[in-house]
Amino acid sequence: MIRILHTADLHLDNGFTASNLPYEIIKDRQRDLLTTFDRIIELAREERVDILLISGDLFEHRYIKLNTIHYVNKRLGELNNTKIFILPGNHDPYNVVHFYRTYPWNKNIHIFKDRYEKVPIRKLNLIVHGIGYGYQEESRPLLEQLIIPPTGEINILMLHGTDTTSSPQKQSKYLPFNYEDLLKSGFDYIALGHFHNYKIYKDLYGKIIGAYPGSPEPLGFDELGNHGIILGEISREKNNIDILPLSKRQYYKLDIDITGANGWEEIKITLLEKITPLNPKDNLFKIRLYGSFSWELGETIEFFQNQLKDLAYYIHIQDDTAPEYEGEDLLYNNTLLSSYSIKLQKRLEQEKDERQRKILKKAMTIGANVLRGGKNKI
Numbered sequence: 001m002i003r004i005l006h007t008a009d010l011h012l013d014n015g016f017t018a019s020n021l022p023y024e025i026i027k028d029r030q031r032d033l034l035t036t037f038d039r040i041i042e043l044a045r046e047e048r049v050d051i052l053l054i055s056g057d058l059f060e061h062r063y064i065k066l067n068t069i070h071y072v073n074k075r076l077g078e079l080n081n082t083k084i085f086i087l088p089g090n091h092d093p094y095n096v097v098h099f100y101r102t103y104p105w106n107k108n109i110h111i112f113k114d115r116y117e118k119v120p121i122r123k124l125n126l127i128v129h130g131i132g133y134g135y136q137e138e139s140r141p142l143l144e145q146l147i148i149p150p151t152g153e154i155n156i157l158m159l160h161g162t163d164t165t166s167s168p169q170k171q172s173k174y175l176p177f178n179y180e181d182l183l184k185s186g187f188d189y190i191a192l193g194h195f196h197n198y199k200i201y202k203d204l205y206g207k208i209i210g211a212y213p214g215s216p217e218p219l220g221f222d223e224l225g226n227h228g229i230i231l232g233e234i235s236r237e238k239n240n241i242d243i244l245p246l247s248k249r250q251y252y253k254l255d256i257d258i259t260g261a262n263g264w265e266e267i268k269i270t271l272l273e274k275i276t277p278l279n280p281k282d283n284l285f286k287i288r289l290y291g292s293f294s295w296e297l298g299e300t301i302e303f304f305q306n307q308l309k310d311l312a313y314y315i316h317i318q319d320d321t322a323p324e325y326e327g328e329d330l331l332y333n334n335t336l337l338s339s340y341s342i343k344l345q346k347r348l349e350q351e352k353d354e355r356q357r358k359i360l361k362k363a364m365t366i367g368a369n370v371l372r373g374g375k376n377k378i
């Protein structure tokens, strides 16, 4: 029986460039990745794991700094009773990350190269197999060909790739495989990487045959909820693994219906109720407000966002509301105001473009106010 810690997709030094987050938050998030890496090291030590598997994308090659390499090597080196395996993935391919080839890595670390390779560890009666990336893409379905005969050893495979089982074309630029390939390959455990959410695979008898741990620190709003690492025991007979949440922060997306709310103070209360159980001071939120609601003149979504920014570590508000109408009176009265409202409402119903919708909503508020005899500041 072998005690393992299985992780992947840390993306250390990730740029968070596509995230639209403010600069200070991006800097924080980059530090958070290292904090999570530290937690992984501490856990590996506390749990006395025999092997630590990092199944691809440990680094983000475009932004990787020498300091990060020094740090990672030093911390991994501290685990002197653990053998560490690093698999180059599509974000840190072997031939692109020159540190993989040239850096003097600690001797407890094995880095897989740009092809299939196996590493026996006699005292554990274990063979660790891996298929590293040479460059950013690997579209060959390499697992299809990789079938190992039963031996006396425990066989673990590290693979960074895309499960195409449920996709119609069964193709991917990232080492495509499917459930059948996992089943017939004959490995005792397949330590997957590349998908950023946890997923576990079992054979027809319910034995665990492999898993994606997901990214231990989520990288954006497409990686919601809990994230962590896999900890467990692998043997020839059965595998016992569990996901252990350890991310520094979590991302949440919430949709809130604010129909009938009486001003933004009331919306703020509703919103607080929703986010309070989700540890808002540490976490990131994207809130979509929907329903029918008319913003008071001068109350923009930016103003509202500003009122709320201290409620959470990061909060972004998206306005998906439509202006409310003053009942049948307004819509069926034959007044200038009603025909104006009906016309704009029809255009709003058809308009898909967010910027156009914003303009129409503003036109609705301002126009209605003018026609009621109010004054406008534009």
Ligand SMILES: [Mn+2]
Pocket (backbone or CB within 6 Å): 056, 057, 089, 090, 091, 160, 193, 194, 195
């Ligand atoms: Mn990847």
